[in-house]
Amino acid sequence: MMPDKQPEHGGPTGRAQESGRIRAGMTEIQKRTLIGCVCAVSCETLFGLSYLFTKKITSDVDAVTLLGWRFLLAFIMMNILLATGYININIKKKHLPSLLKIAFLQPIAYFTCETFGIQMTTASESGAIIASIPIASLAASILFLHKKPTRFQTFGICLTVLGVVVCVIAKGFESSFNGIGYIMLCMAVLSYSLYCVSAEKAYATTNIEKTYAMIACGACFFTTMAIGRSIAAGTAVDWFMLPLQNTEFLFSVIYLGIASSVLSFLLFNMSISYIGTNKASSFVGISTAVSILAGVFVLDEDFSAMQCYGTLIILLGVYIANMKSGLLKR
Structure with a gap:
């Protein structure tokens, strides 16, 4: 007896199996896109809310x-x-160089350059320069990851x-x-964009490991700087006692340390x-929209029509940049 002939790949059964595999693949892409988008929105929301906590204590x-x-x-x-x-x-050990590179770019280089850049320039100047982070990240992705953005991504980010x-x-x-201030802010933008690229290239390490390296290096650098500065000023005891003596500072640093650092970096x-x-x-612009809305609803700040238009433009840009992704594809 002749064995039953197996259906060819192009036959009805083969096409059905192939179609099933394609649908399964698209479903997996949609799941990954959904998770990634939720993580990005959550991260930028936490960053945006940090405005409330820094606003209250930066004067002291x-x-x-x-x-x-x-x-x-x-x-x-x-x-x-x-x-x-x-x-x-x-x-x-072989992954240590890539993790140290990520940690140097973010948070060490970024926060250092951003902090001093903001101090040397006006709030409007620093805000406008920092706003260019998505464009810089797009350019870094093209140069170092050789990823060509879609027209929707480019237009949406712009x-x-x-x-x-x-x-x-x-x-x-x-x-x-202030030329030096402008340079510092541009270096902050550059370090953030290079961090994004380096984090994507370091696929051999987990997100937890990347986050741990970033937090550990940030703690070593900024805590050492703060303690050294307080020792030089003769206020070391005051620095260590600050969270116990200032309740508002304690709550602010808890949010900034746990939610706006550990959780945000991980997300x-x-x-x-x-x-x-x-x-x-x-999604980076969402943090600006959240900080504006938080200031309006929590700190009773003014909300002009121009700010309303700007917020709507941000949300529209985010949608357009992702409208052809696996999640928003029609």
């Missing part, structure tokens, strides 16, 4: 002191999670940046003409690993 505490305590608390939290088994880390600039200008534009690293640098960067 300098930036170096705040950064020192922020990353020290974040490092303590990471080690508590590690000791209790909630997270697992197995960093191999629209998001425009929305942020509109929000910044709405509060009044002032010029400082953004996850979003990069799931949807890539281009898509993840397209």
